[in-house]
Amino acid sequence: MSNPILVEVLRGNHVESVHSGAIAVADARGKLLLALGDVERSIYPRSAVKALQALPLIESGAADLYGLDAEGLALACASHSGEPRHIATVTRMLAGAGLDASALRCGAHWPLHQPSAQALARSGGTAGAIHNNCSGKHAGFLCVACAIGADREHYVDPNHAVQRMVRAAIEQLTGAPLTSDDCAVDGCSAPTWALPLVSLARGFARFATGMGLTPDRARAAARLREACAAHPWHVAGTGRFCTAIMERFGTRYFIKTGAEGVYCAALPEHGLGVALKCDDGAGRAGEVMMAATLLRLSRSISEQEQLEPFTQVMLRNRNGIAVGEVRPTQLLSVW
């Protein structure tokens, strides 16, 4: 029933906390190349599938109609930190479709990037929907709604034309049927459909390679991957794991986090997709699981040297003193 412990958190001489989870690495036909834990169990992909949710933005013609540049496409795939340049890009995306932030239905929260949140407060501002880490995805949804002439009020309803397009894209890529029983409400109010981890990995292998996709869809996927590789800061932000990995590896590793410890990756050169979830939802463990998986798949010493620091993360306290570390357990490190 339980997944294996894959990550441990050390303090002093003792393991203080542990994280279990499951990891699936699959090819575009759904063949499992590597697996740890129960990869058949369904999980909610949350924000880890934003790049799949952004396919209709290109396929509908909305991206071209409203003149979205690569930064805008990267933001449509992003869980951004709400830094001023993220906000400026979302504002530009919305303006392209003749909209402003009042059209967003994602709900408000303060910028994830603390200095930006503090600067916002200092300037007398307050949290708005545009600061929500999902505002780029929602701006993308709104562009699609405008382009296809659909209602703009209820674009997060699972039965809305935009969400039906999103669902069809995820179903086609992952090969998993998405039923209303498997549909839940995400933090930003968009639908999130539970599906098996192995299907999610397969979806990202197809996203990585275009295999099994129509030429139009394969081109749309490539365009999104290239936008994220060119603008990794737009996909997350300052000091964030997704940004750091994509800054180092460009188009070779597309990676994306989701809430509750989910990570997905698309590896075009390997022809593989990765999907993983930390059972307890901890992002710190999901990052180490993803770094260790990429290390396992890496093909050169220099790649390994770049990845290793992300598999063993030093913990520092409020005075900057090294107090422990987050690292893979033996099961994951000798995988």
Next chain:
Amino acid sequence: MSNPILVEVLRGNHVESVHSGAIAVADARGKLLLALGDVERSIYPRSAVKALQALPLIESGAADLYGLDAEGLALACASHSGEPRHIATVTRMLAGAGLDASALRCGAHWPLHQPSAQALARSGGTAGAIHNNCSGKHAGFLCVACAIGADREHYVDPNHAVQRMVRAAIEQLTGAPLTSDDCAVDGCSAPTWALPLVSLARGFARFATGMGLTPDRARAAARLREACAAHPWHVAGTGRFCTAIMERFGTRYFIKTGAEGVYCAALPEHGLGVALKCDDGAGRAGEVMMAATLLRLSRSISEQEQLEPFTQVMLRNRNGIAVGEVRPTQLLSVW
């Protein structure tokens, strides 16, 4: 090796995340009354033992020498949210000993209470050591250092006279020998010693009852418990779990959280102590584990009615929509 899954997080129709852990309920002689998971395993108690760390503050005479009131004593036991009244009380504690915030060695962080952090930024302020959730404990350490004429610079060193007093108090209450091998550095740079969960529960049973303690130590423990019961807001803050429970139950339930999913409780009427840890360090699970344990030990319908809302916590998203809940698994709920 693994502890049982005690808490689950639902979203829509699926369990999205799970949390395992261990819970020990013991009396003052160390007899286990209830146990789930491996209660012999050592854990770092972190901030959950602040009330034990505060015993020397009273026993040394420092609290009376510097005129600490009940609010100050509660803050010495606190992981406070950094709200303005917390800061005012810590400032008063330090001033009593002729000190100010520059004496604190806990390191700086922004107030945990988001509106207070935003107000601080808005007023042009920045994070200081006084906003650290441990600043009350550190003010207490400093009062002891001044009262006994010890060095005030290195009061967080495990070999400093203050920390030797703290360690001796924890050893005597818990019955666990604390060796340098078991000593790690806490988030605020004070030492934290790993000890078995069952010993920690025993320590809090003694703290609750005074059994096995000298009359002076038993009086000091009672004075700290009464201060926290009278000022539960000072022990945590607005909207916090420890505050909410102690506001409802006064002297009957003393409870205190620690980092990485630790909770301790002292139940004088039951003559029991509780110690628990969520394996992965999640506070949301530690709270449900503590609420379920108190529910298991409760003796009246009205008490149960007050506790039940804390065992099943609704999750709402950024738009206030109910998206799921955090609740005990069957193992914990039928315990």
